[in-house]
Amino acid sequence: MRPDLKLVGLVLTCFLVFLIMLFPARAGFALLTSDTVGAFGISGTIWNGNAKLINVGGQQLRNTEWEISLTQFLLGRLGGDFKTRWNNGFAEGFGSISLTGTIRLNETIASIDAASLQAFGAPALGGQISVDISDLKLVDYWPIDIIGRAEIINLASPLMGSGEAARIGNFALEFDSELELDPNVLTGNISDTGGPLELNGTLLIEAPANYTLKTLLRAREDAPPALHRNLEYLASAKEEGWKLFQFAGSL
Numbered sequence: 509m510r511p512d513l514k515l516v517g518l519v520l521t522c523f524l525v526f527l528i529m530l531f532p533a534r535a536g537f538a539l540l541t542s543d544t545v546g547a548f549g550i551s552g553t554i555w556n557g558n559a560k561l562i563n564v565g566g567q568q569l570r571n572t573e574w575e576i577s578l579t580q581f582l583l584g585r586l587g588g589d590f591k592t593r594w595n596n597g598f599a600e601g602f603g604s605i606s607l608t609g610t611i612r613l614n615e616t617i618a619s620i621d622a623a624s625l626q627a628f629g630a631p632a633l634g635g636q637i638s639v640d641i642s643d644l645k646l647v648d649y650w651p652i653d654i655i656g657r658a659e660i661i662n663l664a665s666p667l668m669g670s671g672e673a674a675r676i677g678n679f680a681l682e683f684d685s686e687l688e689l690d691p692n693v694l695t696g697n698i699s700d701t702g703g704p705l706e707l708n709g710t711l712l713i714e715a716p717a718n719y720t721l722k723t724l725l726r727a728r729e730d731a732p733p734a735l736h737r738n739l740e741y742l743a744s745a746k747e748e749g750w751k752l753f754q755f756a757g758s759l
Contacts, residue, residue: 562592567627569594580604587612596621601641611646622660634664634675643685650717654683654694659701674732677703681711698723704731709753722754 549560555576562569572592580587587604601616617640622633641656658681664674678701685694696711709723726749727735743751 567594577604594620594624596624596636609648611649613641613644616641616644622663632666635660635662648716650715651694651713652715653685654696655685657682663703674734675704676735677701677705677707679707704728704735717759718756719758720754720756722752724750724752726750 546563558573576588591600597620599618622635643655645653694713698709700707707725712720743753
């Protein structure tokens with residue numbers, strides 16, 4: 509190739525890279541999202557931008573920021589650091605999606621008000637849920653690897669019989685897929701971290717979309733009478749005052 513053509517090729521390549529790196533976030537958002545996703549106040553570039561408001565399926569994300577990793581892009585993945593907020597909650601960390609649709613989250617933390625889960629069909633609950641994910645891998649939107657911990661503080665429910673949200677306790681759920689012997693099963697250990705209800709159990713997640721919850725629980729001596737009564741109906745009696753509660757299903 510003639511030297512002048514090499515120079516022209518280099519200039520064109522640099523120009524294209526320059527255009528891609530400075531491609532407006534507003535235009536990129538319009539190209540990459542569906543009609544069901546709306547946004548307001550988009551600024552920056554597709555690589556490093558922010559949006560004041562994003563509406564996804566009726567859920568509003570506020571003050572969302574992202575910074576796409578060029579290294580991930582060269583490896584065939586779209587990924588980078590992100591931050592977002594919503595009413596009574598937030599999420600921030602590192603996420604990526606591959607060409608095959610595999611999703612990963614790393615060093616991600618999030619918090620959400622338990623009451624907001626009613627929008628997804630959950631029962632009326634009170635409390636604050638926090639999540640700390642070291643590594644999460646989803647294939648076909650199903651977890652394959654999980655290393656992380658979730659906690660709910662001051663869990664409360666109006667189902668305790670008083671007509672008001674009565675406090676049940678604090679609980680934690682931990683996963684560490686590096687300790688699993690069966691690659692098709694993920695085991696989450698559940699425990700209480702204080703409060704009226706004492707609890708120990710496991711949550712098993714098995715591909716393609718099955719789960720099994722098994723817990724031993726009992727009300728502490730100073731627990732509200734309504735909690736003692738409800739445990740009589742919800743769980744089977746075991747030794748030393750423990751009750752067994754379990755169920756299984758699929759998604």
